[in-house]
Amino acid sequence: MAEANVVLNNPMQPASREQELIGRVQRGENELFYELVKPYERRVYAAALAILRNDADAEDVAQEAMLKALRGIRQFRAEARFSTWLIQITVNEALMRRRRERNGIMEAIDDQRDQDGEYTPRDFADWREIPSEALEREEVRQKLAQALASLDRKYREVFVLRDMEQLNIQETAEALGISIAAVKTRLLRARLMLRDLLAGGWEQGWFSRLPFAKGTKPW
Amino acid sequence: MVNDKPVNCELVWREISNYLEGDIDATLHSAMDGHFRTCSRCRSVLEGTQNVIQLFGDERMIEVPSGYSRRLERRLTQSVRAPGRSWSPWSAWLVPVAALLLITGGVRIASSRTVAHPLLSEHAQPAHGIPSDMVVVVSAGAKEFHVRGCEFIHNKDNERTLTAKEAVQQGYVPCVRCMRKYLLTANAGRTALELEADSQIDSEEPRSGGGG
Numbered sequence: 001m002a003e004a005n006v007v008l009n010n011p012m013q014p015a016s017r018e019q020e021l022i023g024r025v026q027r028g029e030n031e032l033f034y035e036l037v038k039p040y041e042r043r044v045y046a047a048a049l050a051i052l053r054n055d056a057d058a059e060d061v062a063q064e065a066m067l068k069a070l071r072g073i074r075q076f077r078a079e080a081r082f083s084t085w086l087i088q089i090t091v092n093e094a095l096m097r098r099r100r101e102r103n104g105i106m107e108a109i110d111d112q113r114d115q116d117g118e119y120t121p122r123d124f125a126d127w128r129e130i131p132s133e134a135l136e137r138e139e140v141r142q143k144l145a146q147a148l149a150s151l152d153r154k155y156r157e158v159f160v161l162r163d164m165e166q167l168n169i170q171e172t173a174e175a176l177g178i179s180i181a182a183v184k185t186r187l188l189r190a191r192l193m194l195r196d197l198l199a200g201g202w203e204q205g206w207f208s209r210l211p212f213a214k215g216t217k218p219w
Numbered sequence: 220m221v222n223d224k225p226v227n228c229e230l231v232w233r234e235i236s237n238y239l240e241g242d243i244d245a246t247l248h249s250a251m252d253g254h255f256r257t258c259s260r261c262r263s264v265l266e267g268t269q270n271v272i273q274l275f276g277d278e279r280m281i282e283v284p285s286g287y288s289r290r291l292e293r294r295l296t297q298s299v300r301a302p303g304r305s306w307s308p309w310s311a312w313l314v315p316v317a318a319l320l321l322i323t324g325g326v327r328i329a330s331s332r333t334v335a336h337p338l339l340s341e342h343a344q345p346a347h348g349i350p351s352d353m354v355v356v357v358s359a360g361a362k363e364f365h366v367r368g369c370e371f372i373h374n375k376d377n378e379r380t381l382t383a384k385e386a387v388q389q390g391y392v393p394c395v396r397c398m399r400k401y402l403l404t405a406n407a408g409r410t411a412l413e414l415e416a417d418s419q420i421d422s423e424e425p426r427s428g429g430g431g
Contacts (some may be wrong), residue, residue, distance in 0.1 A: 020430070027372075030299040031296075031299050033295060033299065034291075034295045035294050037295075038288075041283075041287070041288060041291055042278065042283050043281065045281070045283045045287060047280040055246065058273070059283075059284060059290070061289070062291065063288075063291055063294045064297075066294075066295060067294070067295070067298055070295065070298065070299075072301075074335060110259050116283070118229070118232075118233070119232070120232065121232055121264045121267075124263060124267070125259055132273065132277065132363075132392075135274065135277055135279045135280065136279070138350045141279070141282065144274060144275065144280060145282075146279075148275070159275070160241065163271075163272050163275050163276055164275050164276060164280065164281065166399060166400070169242075170428060178256065184237065184242075186238065187236050188233070188235070188236035188237075191235075191236055191237075191239075191268050191271055191272065192232070192235075192264070192268065193272045194275070195264065195267035195268045195271050196267075197266070197272075198265075198270070198271060199267040205331070
């Protein structure tokens, strides 16, 4: 059906186009760089925000990271994923910014708080089908963002890079400069804590109190 | 070894994240599947954790400040332009021509959206780049379609296969996890399990599951 093909065969940025853009920018057509990075601009911002927790700093770091990527694009190797390379540059830039601004003091304090032991998930009623339509609601996104923001830095960073930025475990470890074992432990903890925070909210009804169609839950 | 000991809830909670990553051995995976069938609490933890990953994996969760894209583009454009370089007289034509192209393109995009089949969720993102003849899996009561073997299929006992084209026509939307991974790795025709096998780069990591 032609209608379905409109949806299926209309990639926003097919891999071949991305490869072509990378090659052309590497050969000096810098004016194409924004087209190359545009599909990832939101993810770059989110990665910076996860580390800096400040809108203005995150935006500034996102811009700096993009400029750094442009200057270093000849070092990008085709066997890597461009989006991952970009996110790693961003994380590095954000970590450097944080170290510079905190002058290392807070880092040392934070690093002592490593509570990576056992975690017992709370016992809630089933939270079965994913309430994906609920994401259109500003209130729901705010609740999710608040839950994420309430996590300790080390859990939040790992969760954002793995589950929002879609880096794999090893890429997350490399980006943050921590071990693979630490990534796995923190990821487990982050996911379970978020589940507890959100399943609890669901059970208490803040999802279902939102103005969906009368009489039916959207999930 | 795991199969010498019963899989208890504590072990399941410890391994549930690795389970969702496809990063446990087949014996433990099978034992955990069995446990989920009989333990409602662990099943609730599994489903809640799947929901967390799917909700936060959705691009809509990333909010950027107003004007972010415009400011970024301006900054990049400024850095690209050579210092002191000015517009040539003929380039003044570029602005209205570009504006016309943008308007025309916008109208075309808007009109093309109106002919697409309505999705189960009106806010769903279309399945860009997924081959229309790819075999995918859906399950009763769910709204996403998945790569076969995806850990995020709810209600696996009631799943059925169809092509991606049919799934889209019926209003299903792509799973944020397996379909994104499929597109990122661009391995047409491969199953989630095969894709997971590719990502077993962490296998050198010691696992607590082995000791039960």
